[in-house]
Amino acid sequence: KYKGLSKEGMMKIRKEHCNPVTMNITYYERPIYIYHGYKQWLWDVDGRRYLDLFAGVATVSVGHCNPKVTAAAEKQLKRLWHTTNIYVHPTLHEYCEKLASNLPDPLKVIYLTNSGTEANDLAMLMARLYTGNYEIITFRGSYHGGSQQTMGLTSNSSYKYPIATSSGCTHVMCPDVFRGLWGGSHCRDSPVQTIRECNCAPGQCMAKDQYIGQLNEAFATSLPSRIAAFFAEPIQGMGGATQYPKNYLKEAYKLVRERGGICIADEVQTGFGRTGTHFWGFQGHEVMPDMVTMAKGIGNGFPMGAVVTTPEIAASFGKAFHFNTFGGSPIACAVGSSVIDTIKEEGLQQNSHDVGTYMLTELAKLRNKHEIIGDVRGKGLQIGVEMVKDKATRAPLSPQAANEIFEDVKDMGVLIGKGGVYKQVFRIQPPMCITREDADFFLAVFDRAIKNYMDRH
Numbered sequence: 001k002y003k004g005l006s007k008e009g010m011m012k013i014r015k016e017h018c019n020p021v022t023m024n025i026t027y028y029e030r031p032i033y034i035y036h037g038y039k040q041w042l043w044d045v046d047g048r049r050y051l052d053l054f055a056g057v058a059t060v061s062v063g064h065c066n067p068k069v070t071a072a073a074e075k076q077l078k079r080l081w082h083t084t085n086i087y088v089h090p091t092l093h094e095y096c097e098k099l100a101s102n103l104p105d106p107l108k109v110i111y112l113t114n115s116g117t118e119a120n121d122l123a124m125l126m127a128r129l130y131t132g133n134y135e136i137i138t139f140r141g142s143y144h145g146g147s148q149q150t151m152g153l154t155s156n157s158s159y160k161y162p163i164a165t166s167s168g169c170t171h172v173m174c175p176d177v178f179r180g181l182w183g184g185s186h187c188r189d190s191p192v193q194t195i196r197e198c199n200c201a202p203g204q205c206m207a208k209d210q211y212i213g214q215l216n217e218a219f220a221t222s223l224p225s226r227i228a229a230f231f232a233e234p235i236q237g238m239g240g241a242t243q244y245p246k247n248y249l250k251e252a253y254k255l256v257r258e259r260g261g262i263c264i265a266d267e268v269q270t271g272f273g274r275t276g277t278h279f280w281g282f283q284g285h286e287v288m289p290d291m292v293t294m295a296k297g298i299g300n301g302f303p304m305g306a307v308v309t310t311p312e313i314a315a316s317f318g319k320a321f322h323f324n325t326f327g328g329s330p331i332a333c334a335v336g337s338s339v340i341d342t343i344k345e346e347g348l349q350q351n352s353h354d355v356g357t358y359m360l361t362e363l364a365k366l367r368n369k370h371e372i373i374g375d376v377r378g379k380g381l382q383i384g385v386e387m388v389k390d391k392a393t394r395a396p397l398s399p400q401a402a403n404e405i406f407e408d409v410k411d412m413g414v415l416i417g418k419g420g421v422y423k424q425v426f427r428i429q430p431p432m433c434i435t436r437e438d439a440d441f442f443l444a445v446f447d448r449a450i451k452n453y454m455d456r457h
């Protein structure tokens with residue numbers, strides 16, 4: 001039990017001194033005060049335990065205070081904290097070799113950063129320098145960062161300020177087969193896939209072709225003939241676990257490359273085994289990006305990120321210094337190495353697949369049972385549950401209504417996430433060590449919370 005500040009004291013400090021826009025939001029109307037964590041569990045200051053299915057926004061990949069990672073950090077904390085990498089220290093080299101060995105050729109050159117925003121900032125810069133072009137394409141609904149540059153990539157009004165963000169960012173229609181314009185019932189109703197298979201009979205559903213048509217329309221109307229890059233998350237995170245029709249990314253990559261652009265996979269949420277069948281989300285789409293950006297799960301909560309690219313692209317980025325005091329610090333590298341080892345030693349990618357598939361299958365049953373669950377989707381432990389007013393119109397459930405369910409789930413001891421541009425999607429992106437029993441507990445709680453909501457309204 002925590003014996004320091006009172007809850008009222010913390011709230012007062014939060015209101016007076018902490019980032020007023022973000023910090024005054026406590027995620028919950030009745031906030032929780034978390035004191036410590038272990039694996040998939042969090043405890044509040046009163047000693048109450050919660051099952052954490054959001055992992056601090058898909059970040060705590062191998063579990064809170066994972067003993068192996070904690071031991072690795074502790075060892076490094078006693079040996080060497082910092083050199084700004086102007087001297088050679090072994091930890092960085094051990095880590096870069098390990099990370100590179102987990103990426104396919106020719107993705108071999110690593111730039112270490114401190115966050116996902118920083119990684120995407122750098123990726124934008126390198127894409128523009130390498131191609132000599134300027135325009136970058138991202139999906140509507142995407143989140144790629146909150147700096148002035150990456151705010152241009154991000155396409156969610158909640159995160160936009162009325163200032164000049166990076167110019168030269170075009171947001172194309174997200175090929176969302178549930179809320180978007182196109183998608184047949186087969187696209188929507190088969191939940192356990194990286195990408196939404198579209199096997200509907202010809203003429204019934206041509207979602208992939210229709211969304212590719214939209215991309216072509218953007219090439220014909222909004223974009224210059226030569227472009228710098230296309231950024232896409234393999235499965236959207238903040239956007240609400242949005243998945244794309246089968247082969248969409250494959251065809252989009254081809255169209256982008258024909259116009260001189262490079263293809264960038266933002267793996268900040270989907271990387272490091274979360275999607276289960278693959279270590280990287282892009283592998284589920286059978287595409288090969290020219291650059292991959294990563295953060296969050298890379299450090300299990302330790303602040304770090306990375307851009308990985310090809311030697312050819314890296315070569316275009318050598319005409320001036322690129323300096324980063326903390327990127328690749330010995331402590332970050334020790335943590336990052338241990339995270340990769342732990343994912344392998346504890347079989348966490350396989351666990352993501354097994355528990356994630358089970359969760360998706362069971363959630364699909366809840367979707368069939370409850371009128372207000374419109375869609376269940378995702379892959380491994382990157383899961384979204386889209387809430388609707390009713391199945392016929394698919395109108396998004398109001399944020400107030402979604403919040404009622406969200407609070408109830410929390411009061412019953414389970415923490416999940418929110419997402420989607422209308423705040424209508426529940427997100428399940430837990431530490432990858434959760435068990436089937438944890439999934440069963442959540443499913444029972446979620447079922448009850450929806451029943452409670454229906455009874456009240």
Ligand code: PMP
Pocket residue numbers: 057114115116117118120143144145146233237238266267268269295296305
């Ligand atoms: N890309 C994606 C896909 C993200 O979800 C986020 C953070 N939510 C970022 C980039 C930015 O990462 P960070 O908050 O570490 O800057």
